[in-house]
Amino acid sequence: xxxxxxxxxxxxxxxxxxxxxxxxxxxxxxxxxxxxxxxxxxxxxxxxxxxxxxxxxxxxxxxxxxxxxxxxxxxxxxxxxxxxxxxxxxxxxxxxxxxxxxxxxxxxxxxxxx
Amino acid sequence: xxxxxxxxxxxxxxxxxxxxxxxxxxxxxxxxxxxxxxxxxxxxxxxxxxxxxxxxxxxxxxxxxxxxxxxxxxxxxxxxxxxxxxxxxxxxxxxxxxxxxxxxxxxxxxxxxx
Numbered sequence: 362x363x364x365x366x367x368x369x370x371x372x373x374x375x376x377x378x379x380x381x382x383x384x385x386x387x388x389x390x391x392x393x394x395x396x397x398x399x400x401x402x403x404x405x406x407x408x409x410x411x412x413x414x415x416x417x418x419x420x421x422x423x424x425x426x427x428x429x430x431x432x433x434x435x436x437x438x439x440x441x442x443x444x445x446x447x448x449x450x451x452x453x454x455x456x457x458x459x460x461x462x463x464x465x466x467x468x469x470x471x472x473x474x475x
Numbered sequence: 476x477x478x479x480x481x482x483x484x485x486x487x488x489x490x491x492x493x494x495x496x497x498x499x500x501x502x503x504x505x506x507x508x509x510x511x512x513x514x515x516x517x518x519x520x521x522x523x524x525x526x527x528x529x530x531x532x533x534x535x536x537x538x539x540x541x542x543x544x545x546x547x548x549x550x551x552x553x554x555x556x557x558x559x560x561x562x563x564x565x566x567x568x569x570x571x572x573x574x575x576x577x578x579x580x581x582x583x584x585x586x587x588x589x
Contacts, residue, residue, distance in 0.1 A: 402582070404579040405579075406576045417576055420576075463509075463524060465521060466520070468517055469517075
């Protein structure tokens with residue numbers, strides 16, 4: 362049973378480009394969470410999704426950021442018109458039954474905006 | 476506001492000694508807590524969890540203690556090894572519904588001296 366898979370591991374984008382980050386949850390997990398981590402800081406919640414539904418997006422910036430978790434395929438975190446401040450590590454976690462069960466994290470995507 | 480925080484930013488221990496990492500939380504509604512370990516360049520790794528109806532839970536070489544009276548959580552690592560060197564995060568989930576999200580503290584760095 363493979364763990365949570367995120368790709369790419371490293372992503373470099375120029376200012377104004379789009380960044381697409383992918384997360385494949387563990388097999389049998391239908392809950393996905395995205396977190397952002399700045400250097401030397403903790404993880405900040407962004408969005409919580411179940412299959413085809415956004416449950417909680419209270420941590421997502423209102424503009425330029427969007428997330429989806431389609432019925433088939435990975436969850437996608439999309440950042441449009443990236444700016445230097447978007448540079449961070451983005452982590453995805455999945456769980457089988459929601460927040461009060463063990464959530465497993467992927468290795469993250471490190472986004473660098475140049 | 477509600478927050479999860481850690482008392483000390485860094486902890487240095489001698490190999491073989493026991494380590495104690497402390498965490499204070501302010502949300503009295505939290506009823507589920509998790510400790511994560513994050514090594515450099517990797518995603519957070521689940522260590523151990525505890526629910527608010529428990530005071531103590533033991534794993535392999537690790538013990539989590541929960542003191543709800545003073546809203547304090549600690550992680551004890553027995554016979555600390557060099558491989559334990561990492562950043563440790565405590566995280567909580569408030570009891571505000573089935574879809575509550577994990578809120579992370581800022582992290583504490585554990586450094587093991589040989």
